[in-house]
Amino acid sequence: MKPNKISEAVVRRLPVYLRFLNELSASRIQTVSSQDLGEKLDLNPAQIRKDLAYFGEFGRKGVGYNVDYLIEKIRQILKLDKMMHVALVGTGNLGRALCNYNMYIKDNMKIVSVFDADESKKGTLINQLTVQPMQELSAAVKQHDISVGIITVPSAEAQNVADQFVAAGIRGILNFAPVVLKSIPGVRIHHADFTAELLSLAYYMDHINGSLNGEESQ
Amino acid sequence: MKPNKISEAVVRRLPVYLRFLNELSASRIQTVSSQDLGEKLDLNPAQIRKDLAYFGEFGRKGVGYNVDYLIEKIRQILKLDKMMHVALVGTGNLGRALCNYNMYIKDNMKIVSVFDADESKKGTLINQLTVQPMQELSAAVKQHDISVGIITVPSAEAQNVADQFVAAGIRGILNFAPVVLKSIPGVRIHHADFTAELLSLAYYMDHINGSLNGEESQ
DNA sequence: TAGATTGTTAATCGATTAACAATC
DNA sequence: TAGATTGTTAATCGATTAACAATC
Known part of the structure; x- marks a missing residue:
């Protein structure tokens, strides 16, 4: 998907995703579905998929999202690599x-x-x-x-x-x-x-x- | 207006109104319009009127809102009188x-x-x-x-x-x-x-x- | 009165959710 | 393959804004 206008609501959810993904990564969990994320974060899975899709295709159909890859991507989006x-x-x-x-x-x-x-x-x-x-x-x-x-x-x-x-x-x-x-x-x-x-x-x-x-x- | 379902967004704006009204009161300003409030708080005047109207008719047509009266009303709504x-x-x-x-x-x-x-x-x-x-x-x-x-x-x-x-x-x-x-x-x-x-x-x-x-x- | 401003309905805008074809 | 899950479009829902009659 093209980077059109990203709404504030979407950007505000990214840190929430990121923090939970970091927890998963620390627990050595490698893959996560929008379903799983939705349950843990009290959000609609479709919303999570849509939010992420604004920035690229980060998941694999039938599989889900690779935790570490998604962390890397969200960190890039939020520009957390620059101090x-x-x-x-x-x-x-x-x-x-x-x-x-x-x-x-x-x-x-x-x-x-x-x-x-x-x-x-x-x-x-x-x-x-x-x-x-x-x-x-x-x-x-x-x-x-x-x-x-x-x-x-x-x-x-x-x-x-x-x-x-x-x-x-x-x-x-x-x-x-x-x-x-x-x-x-x-x-x-x-x-x-x-x-x-x-x-x-x-x-x-x-x-x-x-x-x-x-x-x-x- | 009847107190139906009040959205969270509305409730979250009430403290913002209240704080600015307190400033006005401290400056001895007695009346304020939704127009004035909107300019100061970066909100649409219609939205402010609508927000307040959920809880009652606090203003006077052609005049505006009495600052101290509105403060009192918002404090009641937020239940700030009980410690x-x-x-x-x-x-x-x-x-x-x-x-x-x-x-x-x-x-x-x-x-x-x-x-x-x-x-x-x-x-x-x-x-x-x-x-x-x-x-x-x-x-x-x-x-x-x-x-x-x-x-x-x-x-x-x-x-x-x-x-x-x-x-x-x-x-x-x-x-x-x-x-x-x-x-x-x-x-x-x-x-x-x-x-x-x-x-x-x-x-x-x-x-x-x-x-x-x-x-x-x- | 004439001008101003509310309260409220209607129109618009935007965000969330559902649905599903694509595909791993 | 069969089941699972994404990416995305379409439908729904809700919130914001515009408009205006009522009226101070």
């Missing part, structure tokens, strides 16, 4: 946790520079990284070939940091602040919005027995 | 960061108990909470009326923790481990999957100039 350098701004609890993780983002991302607007934090060490003031962002992006920025500052400052990222030449941003950021064409912003996940989770609590909106329902 | 008690399992970097946050989850969620499978962590203090061993989970859920569980353990252990949550009577789970968890009907599992966000972000880097899949397939 990407990451800058993180905001050294609060979450920012420090991510720096200490760091290798959790293992496959292809590495936090190489850390920044904080608070001048008093300058020089602090976090997992071998020295906290820098924001004025040094632009130079660091050039020096370390940084392509991705992570925002872990309070909501009120997030847009400002995003703008500075863009000005410095960063083209991919992961924003942890619970606020919608404005971007420009060519810059991709993803949100890691777990506070929204929690709030929407609350909605579903006890909703099974349908006690919401008692006044108007039915 | 929910939360248990967290896994006191690694991320788990500790969330505990230290804690009030970040301010509106209606409070972490009241923290657990770790590692016995040697028993008794450790994290932001005034004492780390407990897993055997005490069930009793704590009853004692503190805990309704939500947060999972911040490694992927391999996440399903096991989820099962223990369910067995203890928890009906809402926020999972930070990058793995798909199996649930049972009546238990709601949300994922805070920022590693997937990063991996899918990588896909879009440089894809603007469309250099993917230069070779057709194979």
Whole structure:
């Protein structure tokens, strides 16, 4: 199949496939069907086949998919073979946790520079990284070939940091602040919005027995 | 409008509306139109009106929505007025960061108990909470009326923790481990999957100039 | 009033699922 | 071969957007 427009929904499922395939590979399982994948990942097998078919013919009819081959292909698609350098701004609890993780983002991302607007934090060490003031962002992006920025500052400052990222030449941003950021064409912003996940989770609590909106329902 | 089946997409947008409305309220802005909201939140105004209309008639034709009234209504819908008690399992970097946050989850969620499978962590203090061993989970859920569980353990252990949550009577789970968890009907599992966000972000880097899949397939 | 904006129905768009020929 | 499973087209489903009467 030709690489037409791939929808976001498809791209977001690729990491999910990849992670499970890695598990299979670690268990020395060599072949997997869309059926198997669907059961484990709670997805429709036809959807999985269709998702993969956007990028090529990776399976064998009557057999299934070779696990290691499919891993290789998905890694290529997601471009996980190139190491990407990451800058993180905001050294609060979450920012420090991510720096200490760091290798959790293992496959292809590495936090190489850390920044904080608070001048008093300058020089602090976090997992071998020295906290820098924001004025040094632009130079660091050039020096370390940084392509991705992570925002872990309070909501009120997030847009400002995003703008500075863009000005410095960063083209991919992961924003942890619970606020919608404005971007420009060519810059991709993803949100890691777990506070929204929690709030929407609350909605579903006890909703099974349908006690919401008692006044108007039915 | 009658409260029929509300789609997940709608519920997920409610926290986004709420947060921006809170900003408006803080700025003493009393009225807002779906037009304004749409511009700020990058959404179609018709979609916003439709979303809100699922739950009632909150606006005034020709005028717009009263900010504080809409805040109140959305808080009711999401049930943010009741405080929910939360248990967290896994006191690694991320788990500790969330505990230290804690009030970040301010509106209606409070972490009241923290657990770790590692016995040697028993008794450790994290932001005034004492780390407990897993055997005490069930009793704590009853004692503190805990309704939500947060999972911040490694992927391999996440399903096991989820099962223990369910067995203890928890009906809402926020999972930070990058793995798909199996649930049972009546238990709601949300994922805070920022590693997937990063991996899918990588896909879009440089894809603007469309250099993917230069070779057709194979 | 005249202009603005909602609530809601109808039209459109896109994503998921079903079905099946191809073929391993 | 016979059974299994892909890749892909067609059918279905659901979500978004447009349009507009109601009305503030």
